[in-house]
Structure formats: C-alpha cells, structure tokens
Amino acid sequence: MSTASVPIAAGTLVRRKPPWAVRRRRFLVAVADHSLLIVVAIIFLTPFAFIVLTSLMTNEQALSSHLWPSPFRWHNYVDVFREAPIWRWAINTFLYSVLATLGVLCSSIPVAYALSRIRWRGRDLAFATVLIALMLPPVVSVVPLYVMWAKLHLVGNLGPLIIPNWFGDAFSIFLLRQFFLTIPEEYLDAARVDGCGELRILATVVLRLAKPAIAAVALFSFLYTFNDFFLPLLYLRENPSHWVLQIGLSEFRSLHQVQWNLTMAATLLVMAPVIILFFLAQKAFVEGVTLTGVKG
Amino acid sequence: MTETAVTAGAPFTAERRRARHRAAWRRRRLVLMLMSPWIVGFCVFFGYPLVMSVYLSFTHYDLLSSPKWIGWANYKYLFTEDPQVGPAVRNTLWLILIMVPLQVLFAFGVATMVARAKRGVGFFRTVFYLPALAPPVAATMAFVYLLNPATGPVNVILGHLGVNGPLWFQSPQWSKPSLTLLSIWGVGNLMIIFLAAILDAPQQLYESAELDGAGPIQRMRWVTLPTISPVILFSVVISVIAAMQYFTQAYVAANIASGQASQAGDQTVNNLGYPEGSTLFYPVLLYQHGFRFFNMGYASALSVLLLIVAFTVTVLIIRNSRRWVHYAGAVK
Numbered sequence: 001m002s003t004a005s006v007p008i009a010a011g012t013l014v015r016r017k018p019p020w021a022v023r024r025r026r027f028l029v030a031v032a033d034h035s036l037l038i039v040v041a042i043i044f045l046t047p048f049a050f051i052v053l054t055s056l057m058t059n060e061q062a063l064s065s066h067l068w069p070s071p072f073r074w075h076n077y078v079d080v081f082r083e084a085p086i087w088r089w090a091i092n093t094f095l096y097s098v099l100a101t102l103g104v105l106c107s108s109i110p111v112a113y114a115l116s117r118i119r120w121r122g123r124d125l126a127f128a129t130v131l132i133a134l135m136l137p138p139v140v141s142v143v144p145l146y147v148m149w150a151k152l153h154l155v156g157n158l159g160p161l162i163i164p165n166w167f168g169d170a171f172s173i174f175l176l177r178q179f180f181l182t183i184p185e186e187y188l189d190a191a192r193v194d195g196c197g198e199l200r201i202l203a204t205v206v207l208r209l210a211k212p213a214i215a216a217v218a219l220f221s222f223l224y225t226f227n228d229f230f231l232p233l234l235y236l237r238e239n240p241s242h243w244v245l246q247i248g249l250s251e252f253r254s255l256h257q258v259q260w261n262l263t264m265a266a267t268l269l270v271m272a273p274v275i276i277l278f279f280l281a282q283k284a285f286v287e288g289v290t291l292t293g294v295k296g
Numbered sequence: 297m298t299e300t301a302v303t304a305g306a307p308f309t310a311e312r313r314r315a316r317h318r319a320a321w322r323r324r325r326l327v328l329m330l331m332s333p334w335i336v337g338f339c340v341f342f343g344y345p346l347v348m349s350v351y352l353s354f355t356h357y358d359l360l361s362s363p364k365w366i367g368w369a370n371y372k373y374l375f376t377e378d379p380q381v382g383p384a385v386r387n388t389l390w391l392i393l394i395m396v397p398l399q400v401l402f403a404f405g406v407a408t409m410v411a412r413a414k415r416g417v418g419f420f421r422t423v424f425y426l427p428a429l430a431p432p433v434a435a436t437m438a439f440v441y442l443l444n445p446a447t448g449p450v451n452v453i454l455g456h457l458g459v460n461g462p463l464w465f466q467s468p469q470w471s472k473p474s475l476t477l478l479s480i481w482g483v484g485n486l487m488i489i490f491l492a493a494i495l496d497a498p499q500q501l502y503e504s505a506e507l508d509g510a511g512p513i514q515r516m517r518w519v520t521l522p523t524i525s526p527v528i529l530f531s532v533v534i535s536v537i538a539a540m541q542y543f544t545q546a547y548v549a550a551n552i553a554s555g556q557a558s559q560a561g562d563q564t565v566n567n568l569g570y571p572e573g574s575t576l577f578y579p580v581l582l583y584q585h586g587f588r589f590f591n592m593g594y595a596s597a598l599s600v601l602l603l604i605v606a607f608t609v610t611v612l613i614i615r616n617s618r619r620w621v622h623y624a625g626a627v628k
Contacts, residue, residue: 030414034413034414034415034416036409037406037409037410037413040406040409041420041423041424044423044424044426044427044481045426047427047438047439047442047481048426048427050438050441050442050449051438051441054441054449063447064447065447065452065455067449067452067453106333107333107334107337108333110329110330110331110333111330111331111333111334113330114327114330114331115331118323118327118330120323120324120327126331126334129334129338129342130334133338135537135607135610136603136606136607137537137540137541137603137606138541139541139543139579139582139602140345140346140349140599140600140602140606141341141342141345141346141349141599142345142582142599143345143348143349143352143586143592143595143596143599144344144345144348144349144352144596145341145345146586146587146592147348147352147357147359147592148344148345148348164337164341166333167333167334167336167337167340167341168333168334168337168338173334199326223429226431227431227432227433229431229544229547229548230543230544233547234587245431246431246433246434249431249433249434249437250437250547250548250551250552253437253552253555260441263437263441264437264438264441267434267437267438268434270431270433270434271429271430271431271434271435274429274430274431275426275429275430278425278426278429282422285425286421286425286488289425289485289488289489289492290488290489290492
C-alpha cells in the first residue's frame with residue numbers, strides 16, 4: 001500500500017534528508033534492535049555448534065570439560081556406521097516417510113477437492129468430521145488401534161505406520177481444502193465448458209494451481225514421518241530389524257555405553273537430511289508454515 | 297441452455313428429468329469415489345478406536361485373553377487409588393501453565409524483533425526456524441548432552457562465569473525447566489506464524505495510530521495485538537493440545553539421562569519419568585500402562601479421560617476467546 005503511493009509523492013515532493021541527530025538516533029536504535037536479535041540468534045545456533053564440535057572429539061575428550069576438539073577426529077563419522085546399522089535404519093525411515101507421504105497425497109487431494117469444489121448434500125457434515133478429527137489428540141486412539149494391528153499380526157513391521165496414511169489425513173485435507181477454495185471459479189468453469197470432467201479438472205487445473213499447498217502438505221507429511229518417534233516406538237520397538245532412525249538413535253547410547261562423541265555424530269547425521277531438505281525447499285517451507293497459521 | 301429446454305415443451309420434460317436424474321446419480325458416485333478414502337479412514341482409524349476406547353475402558357484386557365467386563369473399576373482406580381495419576385496430571389499442568397505461555401511469549405517476542413529488523417529478515421527467520429526442524433529425538437539427545445551436569449558445555453561455560461550450574465535433567469526440580477528450554481529452542485513454527493501475521497498487519501493502521509500520537513507500546517497494544525489475535529488464539533490452542541500429548545522429549549530425556557546416571561545400559565529398569573517421576577507426564581503414564589504393562593483396559597480409561605479433558609479445554613479456550621480475539625471485517 002505505502003510502497004505504491006511513494007513514486008507519486010516522490011515526483012511532486014522531494015524528501016528532505018532528516019537532520020543528523022535524528023539519523024544518528026535511528027541508527028543507534030537499529031543497532032540496539034539488531035544486536036539483541038544477533039545475541040539471541042547466536043544462542044540459538046550454539047547447540048548446533050556444540051553438537052558438531054563434540055562429534056569430532058575423542059571419547060575421552062567428550063567426557064572432559066574441553067569445548068574445542070584437539071585433535072579433530074573425523075574418523076568418528078566412519079565409526080558411527082560401523083557401530084550401528086544406520087543404513088538399515090535409514091532405509092526403513094525412507095520407506096516409512098515416502099510411502100506415507102505418497103499415501104497422504106493420493107488420499108487427501110480427492111477428499112479436499114470434493115469438500116471444496118463440488119456441491120453436494122452432507123458436505124458440511126463431512127467437513128465437520130475432518131475438523132473433529134483434527135481437534136482430537138491422536139494419543140486417544142492409540143490403544144484400540146494397537147489391539148487391532150495386533151489381531152492382524154502386523155505389530156513389528158511398518159504396516160501400522162504406513163497404512164493409515166492412505167485413508168486421508170485430517171490436517172492435510174483441511175489445508176488443501178482451504179487452498180482449493182481460493183482458486184477462482186472461472187478457471188474451473190472454463191475447463192467445464194471445454195468438456196472436462198471433474199476428475200480431469202482436478203488432475204490438470206487444480207493440481208497445477210495448488211502446487212504450493214501440495215508441496216507444503218508433502219513436506220509436512222515427510223517431516224512428520226521422518227521425525228516420528230511415538231508410533232515406531234509402539235509398533236517396532238521389539239523388532240530391531242525394522243527400526244527407523246529415530247528409534248535407533250534413541251537406543252544408540254544404550255547399545256554403545258557412553259560414547260558421547262559417536263552419539264553426537266549420529267545425532268547430527270539424523271538431523272542432516274531435514275536441514276538439507278530445508279535449504280533446498282526453503283520457500284515451500286516458510287509458505288507452508290504460514291499457510292497453516294493464516295488460514296487456520 | 298435451460299431456456300431452450302423449457303421452451304421445447306412437455307414431451308421433453310420426462311426425458312430431461314431422467315437425464316438430470318442420471319447426471320445427479322453420476323455426480324453422487326463421483327463424490328462417493330472422491331470421498332471414499334476419508335469415509336473409510338474416519339470409520340476405521342477414528343470412529344472405531346473411539347468407540348473401542350470407551351468399551352475397553354470398562355474391561356480388564358491384557359491382549360492375551362479376551363476383554364473381561366469390570367464396570368467402573370478402572371475409573372475408580374484412576375480417580376481414587378493410582379498414586380501416579382496425581383503427579384502426572386500436575387506435571388502436565390506445569391507444561392500447560394508454564395511451558396506453553398513461555399513458548400508463545402518467546403515466539404511473539406522474537407517475531408516482533410525480526411519484524412522490526414530492517415535487514416536480514418530472511419536470515420533471522422532461518423536461524424530461528426532451523427531448531428524447529430531438528431527431529432525431537434535428536435534435539436533431546438543433544439540437550440541432554442549440552443546440559444550434562446558435570447562436563448556438559450553449558451555448565452562448563454557457567455562455571456567459567458562463576459555460576460554453579462544446576463543438575464538439569466538429573467534433578468527433579470530442574471528436569472521440567474530443562475525440557476522447557478528445549479521446547480523454546482524449537483519454537484520456530486510459532487515464530488514464523490507470528491512473523492507472517494505481524495508483517496501482514498495493515499500498514500495504514502500503524503500510520504494513523506502514529507498520527508494520533510501513539511508510542512511503540514500503545515501501537516503494540518492497540519494495533520499489533522488486536523490484528524494478530526486470531527493467530528495468537530490458534531497458536532495457544534495448538535500448543536495446549538501439544539502439551540497434553542507431550543511424550544517424545546520426556547521419554548527420550550528420561551531414558552538417556554537415567555542411562556547416564558547408572559552408567560549401565562540396563563534395559564529392564566523402568567526409567568519412565570526419571571528423575572523421581574518428575575517427567576512422568578500424562579501420556580507417558582498412558583504409555584507405561586498400555587505398552588509396558590499391557591494393561592489395555594486401564595490405558596483406555598486414561599485415554600478416555602484425556603479425550604474429555606482435551607475437548608473441554610479446547611472448547612473453553614475458544615469460547616473465552618470471543619472476548620479478546622478480533623476478526624477483521626467481522627460484525628460483532
């Protein structure tokens with residue numbers, strides 16, 4: 001708003017430079033603002049720094065009060081893979097994450113479309129079920145679901161973690177529906193006039209226009225499953241060959257006594273994929289998080 | 297198109313009606329097809345567990361033999377006898393009353409500072425968001441190491457400053473504050489939501505407030521807070537719900553910290569809630585009864601209670617919010 005009116009004002013009225021005292025005061029205020037921010041930012045980054053530093057120490061050093069590794073022991077990162085089946089945990093994690101994310105997308109997009117762009121009786125009621133599912137804590141349904149999976153003899157493998165995602169995820173449906181609602185009706189009508197069925201409209205027009213929301217849902221789902229600890233703990237704890245990274249990491253120290261240096265190396269390795277993903281898809285991340293807040 | 301159909305006269309109406317009927321039926325089938333994942337999902341993964349939870353909560357069930365109806369016995373034990381329920385509820389209340397407000401305040405404070413920054417908004421946003429990305433297990437393990445009483449970097453630095461650092465995760469008084477520090481470190485999601493809301497606030501409101509002579513504090517009170525109040529409500533609700541389900545960090549911290557205390561990887565020891573039950577939150581208690589003792593009936597009773605409380609709290613917050621949440625454009 002204000003930026004749009006500036007060029008007009010600049011044409012008629014040359015802005016006078018503020019007096020030196022005012023400029024100095026503004027500069028000092030800006031420095032004060034930023035310096036507090038910079039201090040807090042550094043505090044936020046130090047845990048990462050200590051994780052990296054510790055992961056490069058020898059074991060004796062990690063147990064001492066020295067903060068700087070000497071010598072740098074890069075070999076820790078080789079040892080970690082030798083000490084624990086990290087690759088197997090990683091493969092299980094990616095199986096879980098990728099299959100669950102695919103499921104969320106395949107099942108939630110059609111539901112969100114039916115809840116936003118097609119008119120039918122009972123739609124509001126159906127949407128209310130999504131909202132209810134969204135509000136109630138998942139911890140509540142954990143016991144009967146465990147009983148159900150136990151009866152199906154699926155406890156101990158990845159099935160109970162992946163399968164539910166293929167039947168719609170309330171949060172994703174909600175997010176996608178809110179976004180689908182913002183697509184102008186004219187686009188859809190144009191496609192309808194051209195003889196597109198609803199499915200073709202969904203597959204071509206809507207999917208293309210809703211890319212940011214779909215990217216956000218995929219990212220959230222991937223992150224959620226990658227970071228998930230509770231469900232893997234319930235269903236996989238007794239079966240180490242199906243452990244995911246988060247379970248493996250939490251048991252890492254008990255498997256290998258008190259090797260803080262290797263533990264921190266493993267910790268960093270588990271953090272790395274998410275952080276790399278963030279830097280690759282930063283825009284989608286920030287847009288996605290904002291989407292949840294503003295539209296929520 | 298409809299007009300030509302109407303003028304075409306009576307002989308066509310029957311056929312038209314049939315065609316319309318067919319179209320409506322096709323439409324219904326399409327909707328059913330699109331909705332089918334959710335219909336099945338809602339019934340199997342939501343409706344069924346809900347009903348089963350209530351049923352199981354009236355039984356004794358250990359997964360091996362079939363459930364045995366015992367009436368209100370689980371609830372009676374829960375409310376009058378179980379010595380762990382009181383502390384678990386108190387611990388969870390601590391999270392709701394102390395950790396959640398600190399999280400929200402901190403996220404708001406940082407968002408305000410970042411929004412005021414003239415330069416590097418993107419850089420600061422990344423820095424404050426990054427920890428929120430770290431997997432909770434990894435973040436918790438890192439914090440248990442950082443706050444390790446004897447040789448952890450934090451206490452070493454505090455020692456250099458002449459402060460005798462506390463025992464953090466090893467002490468019942470400091471374990472919850474330690475978890476709070478961890479949660480504040482990971483507050484990036486809330487911060488980004490606040491930041492977007494603050495940057496989204498209509499600029500002319502600030503300008504007119506400034507013209508009316510409002511200082512920074514008054515602008516905050518009368519412009520910023522009202523415009524972002526829906527976002528504050530949203531974050532309070534999700535943080536409270538998250539606090540009632542707080543599990544992973546508590547579980548991992550207790551596990552790692554206790555392993556560190558005994559120096560032996562003894563897996564048979566029950567270290568949930570270490571130290572001294574100070575991190576035994578309500579979901580941890582539920583986990584212990586359901587998946588360590590396989591007391592499915594009693595765990596169901598615990599989960600039904602959690603469901604009722606969570607629902608009531610959410611409704612109460614939202615209802616009370618009408619007084620302080622301001623929706624732009626809403627006629628109130």
